[in-house]
Amino acid sequence: MAEEVSAGCARPTGGPVGEPVPEKQDDIKVKEKSPMIQVGKKAPDFSAPGYQKGSFINVNLSDYLGKWVLLCFYPGDFTFV
Amino acid sequence: MFVHKMWDDHELSKMVDGGVPFPMLSDAGGRVGQAYGVYDEEAGVETRGRFIIDPDGVVQGYEVLTPPVGRNVSETLRQVQAFQLVRKSGGSQATPSGWAPGKKTLKPGPELVGNVWKEWTTDMAFD
Numbered sequence A: 001m002a003e004e005v006s007a008g009c010a011r012p013t014g015g016p017v018g019e020p021v022p023e024k025q026d027d028i029k030v031k032e033k034s035p036m037i038q039v040g041k042k043a044p045d046f047s048a049p050g051y052q053k054g055s056f057i058n059v060n061l062s063d064y065l066g067k068w069v070l071l072c073f074y075p076g077d078f079t080f081v
Numbered sequence B: 001m002f003v004h005k006m007w008d009d010h011e012l013s014k015m016v017d018g019g020v021p022f023p024m025l026s027d028a029g030g031r032v033g034q035a036y037g038v039y040d041e042e043a044g045v046e047t048r049g050r051f052i053i054d055p056d057g058v059v060q061g062y063e064v065l066t067p068p069v070g071r072n073v074s075e076t077l078r079q080v081q082a083f084q085l086v087r088k089s090g091g092s093q094a095t096p097s098g099w100a101p102g103k104k105t106l107k108p109g110p111e112l113v114g115n116v117w118k119e120w121t122t123d124m125a126f127d
Helices: A025-033 B002-015 B031-035 B073-088
Strands: A047-052 A055-060 A069-072 B048-053 B059-065
Touching: A047 B002, B048 B073, B059 B073
Parallel strands: none
Antiparallel strands: A047 A055, A069 B048, B048 B059
């Protein structure tokens, strides 16, 4: 059941529930290193080696400017996608 | 990279004639995954992240799932079609919930405010 809240001057706000989010120094560093992407913002460019149709290639995301790109990550080969 | 070839040669080519047509990239160390916020450092693997990037290199949408659950390719394609329609219209059209090619679009503007109910019904949210 949802509990009723009394409305005061400040607007009630939500927050994370369950286990507290660790605030260790290391975790903060990880967060800074790996922020989530924002929609409407530029996709980070990258260069990566790859395989396509019998050839080993190197791909830059910026090679695809002017085209729509679906970029998919998956845990490992021989898993489903 | 070499394992991509093995996978394509020995399994994927049995599902797709001629093998996978698009590039299969390698992200050993997860540096690209980290830049996209989808690399699980503890497990040392990428999660199932999927990003739609438009011709200007702008991220229009993404979805990230933990490894045991696979993605819905039709939904991804529907989203791409919706983003393509919006882009082609120069922002004069928007696709409401449940939109699919052939279904009604909305024209955002002052006239639409408070009048969405005339243009869109809840059953249109579903296939």
